[in-house]
Amino acid sequence: MRQLPNKFVQTIKSVHKENGEQWLNRFNKLIEECEERWDIQFMPPFPLSYNFVAPAVRKDQKEVVVKLGIPGAEFNAEVSALKHYNGREMVKLIDVDLEKGILILERLTPGTMLASLEDDQAATRIASRVMKALWIPASGSMQVLTSEDRENALLKILIENPEGIGPITKETLQEAAETFTGLNRSIEKPYLLHGDLHHYNIIKTGSDSWAAIDPKGLIGDREYDVIQFLLNRLPAENWASMIEKRIIILAEELDLDKHRIFLWGFAHSVLATCWSITDHENYEEAFYHSIQYFWDHCRTI
Structure with missing residues (x-):
C-alpha cells in the first residue's frame, strides 16, 4: 500500500x-x-x-x-x-x-528547474526562448481549452458570488470579467499556449538547453502565457520591481504588447485568486497583491 x-x-x-x-x-x-x-x-x-x-x-x-x-x-x-x-x-x-x-x-536530465537560478534576468531570458519555441498558431485540430473558457469560468464565479469572494469585491470581479471579454474579442491571431508556464515547469535538458513540462494546453493571446511566469518566484519585498523587469525583457524578446500584458495580468490574477479561494479556502499573496499592481498600470499606459 x-x-x-x-x-x-x-x-x-x-x-x-x-x-x-x-x-x-x-x-x-x-x-x-x-x-x-x-x-x-x-x-x-x-x-x-x-x-x-x-x-x-x-x-x-x-x-x-x-x-x-x-x-x-x-x-x-x-x-x-x-x-x-x-x-x-x-x-x-x-x-x-x-x-x-x-x-x-x-525523463529530462539533468532535470534542474529554472527556479534554481539566482539570476532572475537570466532566468527570464531562458523562459522567453522556451516560450518563443512553444507558441504555434492555433488550428481546429487542437482539442484544448481557450481563454474564452477561462472568461466563462470567471463569469460563473461572479454569478455564484454576486457580492464578491474573499478579499475580491464584486466591482473587481465585474471589471476582470469585462477585461477578459474585451481581450478575447480583440485577439488578432490565437496561438497554442502552454497555459501554466513558470519557473517550476521549465527544466534543464543540457548545458544550455531547456524544455517545458506539464502543459495545460490553452488557445489564446501570447501575452496571456507570460502571466504565470511573472507571478512566480517573487521576493517578499520589491516584488513589483521584479515584475517590471521581467515584463521589459519578455516584451522585447518576444515582441509583445505591454498594455495587453497588464490587462491579462489583471484579469488572470483575479481568476487565479478566486480559484485558490474556491479550491483551498486561501490564496497566494503575490497573486492577490498583483491585482492592484496590474490594474494601476492598465490605466497609466
Missing part, C-alpha cells in the same frame, strides 16, 4: 470532489497496472501538487516519468498539447491511457 502525502490527498479531494475520492481509492491498483503494463518499477515521487508524478525504471534500465491524473477535459487537453508540441522545447510523450489518466513521459 503506497502512502500518499496528506496535503496531496486533501488537494485531490478538494479540487475533484467525488471523482477525486474514487481516484484515490483505486490509486494503488493503478500503480500495479502501470508496473505490469509497461514493465516498470516506480521510484519515490517528485514533490506532489495536483497530480502524482514519479520517475520509474524500465526493464532496460532506462528511466521514464509516470504522471497519473484525474481523467477528464484537463487531462485530455494536456495530451493534445504534448502531441502538437511533439518534443519541441517540451518533454516528449511516450505513451498515454486517456481513460485511466496515465502519461508515460521521457
Whole structure:
C-alpha cells in the first residue's frame, strides 16, 4: 500500500470532489497496472501538487516519468498539447491511457528547474526562448481549452458570488470579467499556449538547453502565457520591481504588447485568486497583491 502525502490527498479531494475520492481509492491498483503494463518499477515521487508524478525504471534500465491524473477535459487537453508540441522545447510523450489518466513521459536530465537560478534576468531570458519555441498558431485540430473558457469560468464565479469572494469585491470581479471579454474579442491571431508556464515547469535538458513540462494546453493571446511566469518566484519585498523587469525583457524578446500584458495580468490574477479561494479556502499573496499592481498600470499606459 503506497502512502500518499496528506496535503496531496486533501488537494485531490478538494479540487475533484467525488471523482477525486474514487481516484484515490483505486490509486494503488493503478500503480500495479502501470508496473505490469509497461514493465516498470516506480521510484519515490517528485514533490506532489495536483497530480502524482514519479520517475520509474524500465526493464532496460532506462528511466521514464509516470504522471497519473484525474481523467477528464484537463487531462485530455494536456495530451493534445504534448502531441502538437511533439518534443519541441517540451518533454516528449511516450505513451498515454486517456481513460485511466496515465502519461508515460521521457525523463529530462539533468532535470534542474529554472527556479534554481539566482539570476532572475537570466532566468527570464531562458523562459522567453522556451516560450518563443512553444507558441504555434492555433488550428481546429487542437482539442484544448481557450481563454474564452477561462472568461466563462470567471463569469460563473461572479454569478455564484454576486457580492464578491474573499478579499475580491464584486466591482473587481465585474471589471476582470469585462477585461477578459474585451481581450478575447480583440485577439488578432490565437496561438497554442502552454497555459501554466513558470519557473517550476521549465527544466534543464543540457548545458544550455531547456524544455517545458506539464502543459495545460490553452488557445489564446501570447501575452496571456507570460502571466504565470511573472507571478512566480517573487521576493517578499520589491516584488513589483521584479515584475517590471521581467515584463521589459519578455516584451522585447518576444515582441509583445505591454498594455495587453497588464490587462491579462489583471484579469488572470483575479481568476487565479478566486480559484485558490474556491479550491483551498486561501490564496497566494503575490497573486492577490498583483491585482492592484496590474490594474494601476492598465490605466497609466
